[in-house]
Amino acid sequence: MKARKIRKTRKKVVALSGALAVLGVVGTATAFGDGTGDRQRVEVHGGRVTVPVAGGHTTVDTASLAVRAQADDGRGWQLSAPAADGLGPAGKVSVRGSEATWRYPSTGFTVTAAARDGRLAVSVRSDRDATLNWPVTGVDPATRELQIPRGEGLSVPVADRWWNSSKAGLAGSEAGLSDGLTMPFWGTSLAGRHGSSYIAESDIGSTLTFASTGGRLRTEARHTFAAREDTGDYKITFALTDGSPVAAARDYRAWLLGHGGITTLRAKIAANPAVGKLVGAFHAYTWGQARTAEGVRRLRDLGIDRMWLGYDADGSPMDAKAVALAERSGYLVGPYDSWANAQDPDSADTPVSKWPSPVWPDACVRDADGKPVTGFGGRGCYVSSEALRRAEPSKHYLADRTREMTANGADSYFLDVDAAGELFTDRSPAHPMTQARDRRNRLERMAGLSGDRKLVLGSESAGSWANGVVSFSHGSGTPVTDGLWALERDRATWGGYAPAGAPAIYFKPVHLPQDIAKAMYDPRYRVPLYQTVLHDSVISTERWELSWSKLPDQSRTRALLAMLYNVPLNLVLDQSELDRHGKQIAALQRYFEPLHQAAATLPMTDFRRLTPDSLVQRTTFGDGTLTVTANFSTATHDGLPGGCVDAVLKGGKARRMCPPGL
Missing domain, CATH: 2.70.98 (Beta-galactosidase; Chain A, domain 5)
Structure with a gap:
């Protein structure tokens, strides 16, 4: 899994029809x-x-x-x-x-x-x-x-x-x-x-x-x-x-x-009941023991009965036994995949960039000079969605890839990049493509996964145009500032891809510089725009390399934001992570689950700042089905202590949580 490059200065029936209706009208x-x-x-x-x-x-x-x-x-x-x-x-x-x-x-x-x-x-x-x-x-x-x-x-x-x-x-x-x-x-x-x-x-x-x-x-x-x-x-x-x-x-x-451009979670669950397993679930990318049946049993023993469990494309997927136990436990399991990059199979540094010949190099996006457009991280090339679309009826590259990735019984799928909107113009005479055509191709192939294949589909930082074909989005919860990308490239500080069983890039705790922390996580400036638009359509989390425990200084604020917005935390898990934080994760998930079960399929109908300093905030879902108040300050407000959140289900009493942080 790799961070998406963002430039500086700068099913199938219900889903795809709704998504396409939004475009160009x-x-x-x-x-x-x-x-x-x-x-x-x-x-x-x-x-x-x-x-x-x-x-x-x-x-x-x-x-x-x-x-x-x-x-x-x-x-x-x-x-x-x-x-x-x-x-x-x-x-x-x-x-x-x-x-x-x-x-x-x-x-x-x-x-x-x-x-x-x-x-x-x-x-x-x-x-x-x-x-x-x-x-x-x-x-x-x-x-x-x-x-x-x-x-x-x-x-x-x-x-x-x-x-x-x-x-x-x-x-x-x-x-x-x-x-x-x-x-x-x-x-x-x-x-x-x-x-x-x-x-x-x-x-x-x-x-x-x-x-x-x-x-x-x-x-x-x-x-x-x-x-x-x-x-x-x-x-x-x-x-x-x-x-x-x-x-x-x-x-x-x-x-x-007004354009039929929102496909609700209710409609997605009706089309594929497995989507309902997302309701109440935290999300986690698993490593080491967490990918095994024993890891699944540890989660169950902690009292966690809803999870989305993902794993990287590193040649060591969850085995069929672990997947079966996870699904019996009420969890979803899905591989990470990307159809956006290709590298020379003899030297590719990730399995997802290896394609059957002649995808590399014939399917590369070409620029105006006819040269391949260099792929993510300066490696290989970006793959033309039009080239893959034209080849699919006879070559079945995407169908074969999906079948291989879900051979262990996985019922979910995380397709990187496709919904994020980094669109390409392809000048290849063999497969010319505009950016609009690229987006239509992505919508169609994502609809194939979530509709025809009945996989519970997620993608990276899903744009609103993709809400009809995805049920969850990793990254849309994170207001990334460009300083973060520079920090992530500093391997000494951020961590690299070693050790293989628990890469430091995901597990090593990092203390964000003050300006990056302020730009991304200061609650005075955070507002739930994505949730106001899409709460009842797409379940949104933060980026996978920004797991809850990755940023200990922001752990309390991020937990409060998750409860306030009624969205799950995104985690990384291995044996040592469960040893250190398992009980706290379980407590957070148990608090979250009934609230999400009540409101996940409802729109966020109100957001208010309750104090002049904007540090006490309130959200409402549906017609008052759920009201959540979070106090990000250090002072008590109207009986709510600083660092705490109160959630009230209609007709019920306030449920309070005061996450201790890490």
Whole structure:
């Protein structure tokens, strides 16, 4: 298992149909309600186009694409500064019903602004290859916080000195909206009960840049129009919100629901009852004794009756006896696999990069010069999903790989990378591919695993577009900062792949540098954006190399966050780990299990900060089925001691846990 490279500065029936429905369509449904905007006409006053939206109206300046909002209570603010590019003179505006259209003849852009389901929906079409840097957001002086779905989610104070500095690793960076963030939206909160939501419907070819200007953070989206990539259309929606730190996530969830774009866990369990074994389960990658029947018995003896047990592709999988006992115990078992890389079979450093001839090198992704695109970690090449798709009917590479990996009876599968969204353009004349085609290929093959094969499927940092085909995601819970990747490359500090039975990269405790810890785990800035959108669809955990015991200084905070968000911890287990921490793991799992059983299939319906310092937080699931309050401070609040969490099931009494940490 290897950390996914993220760039700096920057079943089958229910599942696949829902996932594909989300891609490339125009937004509908808003967090504010009834779609009355479609029944209202846009108005044009000179070069200004006014579009009604839920909660007020918006005005687009055709000369610059600057956008302003006016709420029903009279409050106004800037949704976007002018486009950073020269657009050229705007042509005449034509109006039809709820939309207005105009052109910029000198640059080839045609813009349509429409009232659609309570939102301002802007579509830009280019008649040539070009780039557009817009919208430019967070520029209004009243903006207080910026919400971004980096991993689970962050809400960052835009005027905070540390977040504007290089120490935080945010200013001066960019994230791809199809791969750098877990979901293609962002939001802002203003002073008072107002805010904004931005959804990039055209996520492929789009990035979001974070800049510090005058000591304040702002964002700038950029879209690349390329005929070869079929990215000639760029669609952005704007919505007015109540300014909650999760309001933009609520808006995006409403957008997804409006497209049939969320496949619920209930539907997945109905299609494959084994998915239900995820409910109440912690996740763990196993090594040494933990991969044996004896290791499974130790977990049972600790009183743990729900687990997802995975193992690396290192030539020593769980044997059939251990798998059978695990499944009788109510556990899921699944191998790690990756279909993204190929190496020369004679020198490959991992079994998952070995493929039958001629996958290496014929199936490699090729760049514009016809050269193979170098694979993960500078080894081998990235494999073209289109090459594998074309070969599958006759060669059965994927079917054979899956059959081999599950020959021990495993009923789950972790497919690295596929749902994370690192998409490729393949210039090979034998298997040409756009990034959009790459994503469709991945969805189809993941649907084959979770649908046709009835495997309980997970992937890495699953983007929202993949929620229909995966049931769990490892990594989407982690708001990774780039400093982490540099730390992981420092083998003396982080640990390497030895010893074979318990690699230090997973087992060696590490004390995170202060800035990395603050950027990733300071609860003042953590917000459950992913859970607000997908709690009832995808079970999300942290990354596999960031097991609960890997970071002892953050162990208490991470346990509190897991309970607050109603998500499982991700562990690594071997004999010594169970010796040291087995009883504590069992206590955490026993507390978590009934809460997850009550709420895993329900949406997260509310998130609130209860104190000015944001260190006491509350979540609600369903119609109050579960309410969880976590106190990350050292002081008691309303009877809840610092470092503790209270969970209340509807009609019941508070259940308290105060994890001691490691």
